[in-house]
Amino acid sequence: MHAAPALSPTSDAPGAPGSSPDGTAAGTAADVPERGVVDRVVSWYDEHARDLPWRAPDRTPWGVLVSEVMLQQTPVVRVEPAWRAWMGRWPTPADLAAAPTADVLRAWDRLGYPRRALRLQQCAQVVVDRHGGQVPDDEAALLALPGIGSYTAAAVRSFAFGRRAVVLDTNVRRVLARAVDGHALPAPAQTRAEVERAAALVPDDDASAARWAQASMELGALVCTARAPRCDECPLVSSCAWVAAGRPADLHAHRRRTQAWAGTDRQVRGRIMALLRESPVHVPEPVLDEAWSATPQRARALAGLLADGLVVEHQPHPDEPPSYALPG
DNA sequence: AAACCGGGGCC
DNA sequence: GGCCCAGGTTT
Numbered sequence: 001m002h003a004a005p006a007l008s009p010t011s012d013a014p015g016a017p018g019s020s021p022d023g024t025a026a027g028t029a030a031d032v033p034e035r036g037v038v039d040r041v042v043s044w045y046d047e048h049a050r051d052l053p054w055r056a057p058d059r060t061p062w063g064v065l066v067s068e069v070m071l072q073q074t075p076v077v078r079v080e081p082a083w084r085a086w087m088g089r090w091p092t093p094a095d096l097a098a099a100p101t102a103d104v105l106r107a108w109d110r111l112g113y114p115r116r117a118l119r120l121q122q123c124a125q126v127v128v129d130r131h132g133g134q135v136p137d138d139e140a141a142l143l144a145l146p147g148i149g150s151y152t153a154a155a156v157r158s159f160a161f162g163r164r165a166v167v168l169d170t171n172v173r174r175v176l177a178r179a180v181d182g183h184a185l186p187a188p189a190q191t192r193a194e195v196e197r198a199a200a201l202v203p204d205d206d207a208s209a210a211r212w213a214q215a216s217m218e219l220g221a222l223v224c225t226a227r228a229p230r231c232d233e234c235p236l237v238s239s240c241a242w243v244a245a246g247r248p249a250d251l252h253a254h255r256r257r258t259q260a261w262a263g264t265d266r267q268v269r270g271r272i273m274a275l276l277r278e279s280p281v282h283v284p285e286p287v288l289d290e291a292w293s294a295t296p297q298r299a300r301a302l303a304g305l306l307a308d309g310l311v312v313e314h315q316p317h318p319d320e321p322p323s324y325a326l327p328g
Numbered sequence: 329a330a331a332c333c334g335g336g337g338c339c
Numbered sequence: 340g341g342c343c344c345a346g347g348t349t350t
Contacts (some may be wrong), residue, residue: 113335146347226343269333
């Protein structure tokens, strides 16, 4: 079908694992094809890593976990100030676990997908109750936490504990799709084969694996971007299969469908949540009705929020309309 | 496998 | 106005 990929895991002979950090820091060109993909990307990262607070030396595993949950579908630029405020207010799992849920949802503000905030607090409670207040470092225990899936579990293991993990997010998927497969973008759904291919590229030792995880994600975020990749700044350009093929268009373009937004239940939920976040007191139903004019959709959205535990209902008197508020 | 779940910024 | 963003959970 296709020619041998320009890059392959076997071209990445780990060489001397503990060799890099001392001497020459890749003086000029990071793009030396003779070096493995991993080495080139890690060297690039050493010079171009962003200075993000959840990467600071004084970071905690809990801080890393909080950042990863916030970063699920929310861009870094919007997460950074929210993370600083959040960690200043609730530095430990015990702090968050003890907070009123309404405060947590207000602090989440407009990061989106507020169920994440709810699950993050539940996660804090589980960490306190079942792990002595310490974030666990093994895969199964992390995956068992609310709101933590395969990506976030791997990211926490790698970024917080420096352990080997297959960290495969949208950035890494795109980097590998281009550099190895020669595709403009990865397939819409992650496949098992894709995970195994990514796993084969991860260095064997913990420290190198953790650096590769950080570096490959950063390359995807800063250089190998979805929209306008900066191939002239890429340490892999000389061996990139996608560049070699002339940067062909996306194979799956016809299958991608962007989520509708205007007029959806999600927009109505967002308006209701915004209204309740801003109200210090319970909101009577007639006031809540201002969030959306179409009654059936408004009712459906509210029912969903109640079912999710993001909103609670109060009805002091049976002959009066109920009122609504954030929980706790 | 597909649907559902926010919100903002950039092209 | 379309597209993208350090995904997870549910059906």
